[in-house]
Amino acid sequence: MTDLSKSGAAVGEPTAASPAPSAFLEVRDLKVHFPTDDGLVKSVDGLSFQLEKGKTLGIVGESGSGKSVTSLGIMGLHTAGQYGKRKAQISGEIWLDGTELLSADPDHVRKLRGRQMAMIFQDPLSALHPYYTIGQQIVEAYRIHHDVDKKTAKRRAVEMLDRVGIPQPDKRVDNYPHEFSGGMRQRAMIAMSLVNNPELLIADEPTTALDVTVQAQILDLIRDLQKEFGSAVIVITHDLGVVAELADDLLVMYGGRCVERGPAEKVFYEPRHPYTWGLLGSMPRLDRDQQERLIPVKGSPPSLINIPSGCAFNPRCPYADLPKDNVTRTVRPELAEVGSRHWAACHLGKEQRERIWTEEIAPKL
């Protein structure tokens, strides 16, 4: 008995001594907790995934599901610049190209930031320093990691601005962020993050702050640049439409944990978690003739201080009462394989979910 439970625990929880993975990026059991006056906020509570070079992973979920916290965790931005007593508590492992980042020297991780891994932020107006020109900011990003003079760096900046489709880059390079339009600013932001040819690019809601007409252009740009540079990309969004265009794999987060993960087309066309169904139901679709009313996910996201016991989604799940013995409210479901490279964490039986999806959910979408 005891042996069984021990070995069972060892499977899902790799220890710090576990060997370097073969994947380019592998996150193992990542936990990011923030101590506050009200209690411990478990923003990310046990998240694992892998990502290969040249591939795109989409992380979706509603506000407060832990998407951005995950990305900042990978970049090491929870620990950099942490002032005051309350520090974020981070555990787990983040392997990037054979290096474990959480146990690595912070200064080493700093040198990787911007060079091996770079990030695009949600709102390019607030993410760019208002007092420096676009050029100055790109030049700075380049010169941290390359020992070149300002002239060479500026040439590189102009080249990058040209590459991301900014007209008259040699003139625009001397403009300030407030002199750019929203879409141009995000292009400049992308140029800045790609200036060092990073192997991992994290785009945190790259189109949320943009005009709808510009969104598609930016997504196209990210996809083109990824093909060109062959980098691994993580796209974080609450908009399934965004990842539908970009992602190879999808990871659906809820309450700081992964509830479903798999190839994008699987998650889109054969989703196996009630929360994913809810997300799909609340997404406007243009490819359908008949416009049904959107079906929102009822209720609000869980408190990350008091995450519901059992399945975190149970208070909002229409099928929470189907499994026997009140198990949805007492036992936390683990990710289980539901198809090839496709996992979901749900207490409902596999056949039961297939039936609900094909008979009840899919026809309404």
Added chain:
Amino acid sequence: MLAYLIRRLFAAVVMLVVIVMVVFGIFFLIPKWAGVDIALSFVGKQADPAAVEGVREKLGLGDPIYAQVWEFFKGIFAGRTYTGGGDSIQCAAPCFGYSFRSEQAVWPVLTDRFPVTLALALGAAVLWLILGVSAGVLSALKRGSLWDRGAMVIALSGVSLPIYFTGMVALSIFVYGLDLFDGQFVPLDESFSGWFGGMILPWITLAFLYAAMYARITRATMLEILGEDYIRTARAKGLKERTVIGKHAMRSTMTPLLTMLGMDLGALIGGAILTETAFNLPGLGQAVLNAIKNQDLPIILGVTLITSLAVLVANLVVDILYAVIDPRVRLT
């Protein structure tokens, strides 16, 4: 940028004219409406009627008000001769008025006193900027620590304690207790070390008050800026934390500090009355205090004008520096 400069300069000149008119109005029009004889307040209460009439004639108080303003304006640029009551007094340009009470032109009094006040204000400003800003930044970076709490308690006491208290304490400790300084003002052209020794306590006392305010503002601003997205971007680039704070965060923190500095310096140059009184410094503040005591209206008028001018110039400089720091300002 040039257009911005010209606009600011033009605004400053217009402001100057408005200030002179308002000040003139306060000193000459309001007493008139209130039915007070202005000539009487210019010459003193125990003056004989002939002297009062002489001053009335010299100032042209019987003329329409616009003529009086014009004469005053003209005096600033071309000098003025006060004639009336059987004698005439020459007041060379720039003539900011003449004190019939103390029988001296106002301008030499101002130029005499101004360097002392300017030195007091500038020296203290350098001190409080160094102390206040570094204490504020450190407090922000070590928020909640013993250092932060300690510094903020000291800052709170600095803001709350009046100059005449801290000044007296400083004097009793450093001059009368430890005998470190002489405590006497010595003009700069007599002896630098004597001047420095006389100024150091006023500087520290004045800087203590302002450093406290600047530390609190710096801390609050820095904390706000550190939460900005572009600071996160700076870190995401791989910049060293020292550069993130020293370059990216400091540049933004400077803007509100500069605004404050402009107003504070302007006000101080107009006369740090309390500090100058506590340390017996012969500056503008002391001059105006004496003038108030003696009801010497022309001196008060002159100092008021100089004060307004100082605030105006300080704000002009701040506006220009503002545009240098923040490119968005250049558009407005």
